[in-house]
Amino acid sequence: MDIHARTDRLAQLLEQRLDIRGAGFETKLRRAGRLLPRHLRRDGDRLVEAMRLARHPRLGRQLDQVRLEKAANAIEHYLLNFDAWDRRRGIAVSVSTSILTNILIVIALGLCLALWRGLI
Structure with a gap:
């Protein structure tokens, strides 16, 4: 060799x-x-x-x-x-999952704040 x-x-x-x-x-x-x-x-x-x-x-x-x-x-x-496409797809799924999780946390905190303040 x-x-x-x-x-x-x-x-x-x-x-x-x-x-x-x-x-x-x-x-x-x-x-x-x-x-x-x-x-x-x-x-x-x-x-x-x-x-x-x-x-x-x-x-x-x-x-x-x-x-x-x-x-x-x-x-x-x-x-x-x-497989480069599989790697890129995995990165895209990971980023979108973290963004979606953060959005859901902000919505949940907003709802809790609205309930606490008596707006809902």
């Missing part, structure tokens, strides 16, 4: 699926932040560290290729199955 080719593919997927811009995989992974689950951020950090170690001739041979392949596969699987 060529670590640099694999991280370039993951960087491309980060840009396509999550709309994250940046110079390379490391920058895009950092900008992704909480858009990725914690275990995938950890896997991404492993890949970034492996990219650094792969530049060194002796340390590059000591990398755990199986573990790095699993990490890259997990990130790729998540990004290929990521």
Whole structure:
């Protein structure tokens, strides 16, 4: 497995699926932040560290290729199955729910105040 080719593919997927811009995989992974689950951020950090170690001739041979392949596969699987519309829909539902809850609280407080003042 060529670590640099694999991280370039993951960087491309980060840009396509999550709309994250940046110079390379490391920058895009950092900008992704909480858009990725914690275990995938950890896997991404492993890949970034492996990219650094792969530049060194002796340390590059000591990398755990199986573990790095699993990490890259997990990130790729998540990004290929990521649904941006579903995420946006979830955000819209969450915002509208909080607004509606606040409106209902204000109406209830208004009714309680009207009852207390004897207007109703």
